[in-house]
Amino acid sequence: MIDVPEPDAERLADGIAEIARFHDSSLPGWSREVFSEPYRASRDWVRGRMAEAGLEVTADAAGNIVGRLPGTHGGPALVTGSHTDTVRQGGRFDGIVGVLAGIEVAQRLRETGVRLAHDLVVADFLGEEANEFGISCMGSRSVAGVLLPEHLDRVDGSGQRLGDAMAAFGLDPQAALRQAWDPADVHAYVELHVEQGPLLERSGTSIGVVTAIAGIDRMLVHFAGLAGHAGTTPMPDRHDALVSAAAAVLAVERVGCGAPVHGVATTGHIESSPGSMGVITDRARLWAEIRSVDGDWLRGARRRIVDEITAETRARGVDIDVDWISDQDPVPTSPLLQDVVAEAAGGLGLSWTAVPSGAGHDAAHLARLGPMGMIFVPSAGGRSHCPEELTATEDIARGAHVLAATLMSLDRRDGVRHS
Structure with a gap:
């Protein structure tokens, strides 16, 4: 077995602390939400960190930061990376680990004199997290050719178009629609990520070999009731939009709890008007999502949620309008890359297990360009998307070591794209 350069764990930990x-x-x-000033400042830091590692750094029209370590023979590149934006009031590890580990692998290869045949590309994709525009994974959608003109016309709560927000951030939204990478230029894509769930920690396993990335369907429901005096309108005569929205929250939860294998459903936000305790609510809006690696369950869950909400609102005399924002279909990882990751972990003496991903990832879109795989490392307490999100430095270093071994193994393999 070829020696795989070990990552510098202290340098990884320092990088996570610095970008935080x-x-x-x-x-x-x-x-550190997309288009925010902290995000803008962090982008400069990422570019500087890539340059320090010896990578050739560019930024594209969609705001993706791309570092390249040239190989000896060129050809289709090995690609790794993730994202460095966060959800509001999020944590320090989601996405960040994948970007910094990719940079660390490239730097250790260069420091130890190991030359890959293929170029190694490390990407920090713009805007992976869900946002007010209702479009996640903006940067990876762009390079995969699935960022669409209608996406640019989506608006946030203030009425600003996504395309205008991109332009104000110094990007070129029209060029971002036309810059898809050629699949012939991608040998394989491997992303390291924190698990964001409890399975690895509970089982005492070091590495998760991801089998599939969940599909995500998001919905916006508008409820139209009838305003009235809260003290004088009898209960049977009310058409309360907020009560219907509250019942919809429970319908969403019931459907999620009924998934046979892997399926979850979450209501994230409700708005109502006029917002007075003395007035029956006439308008409400609800945002919710369902996720699963089972596409058949997702399609059935959509129907069940709408049927349950419709029946309940009709009984209350409330009208609804449901707008589904399909984010992505379930995406299986490459069986070959699953095997290579498992072999890499085993070769380094690390335990591993096969796991699905309930979270969305840039990797789901990179799968359009070539074989895709993911490596998970444990999340303390299974916590993520919150300030308590934590992954131990030694676990991050183990994941980076497996990432290096995986990339080096793929570098030596022919026919990866056709497996």
């Missing part, structure tokens, strides 16, 4: 400095200090935890 860029956040909205007015909020608890770490908020």
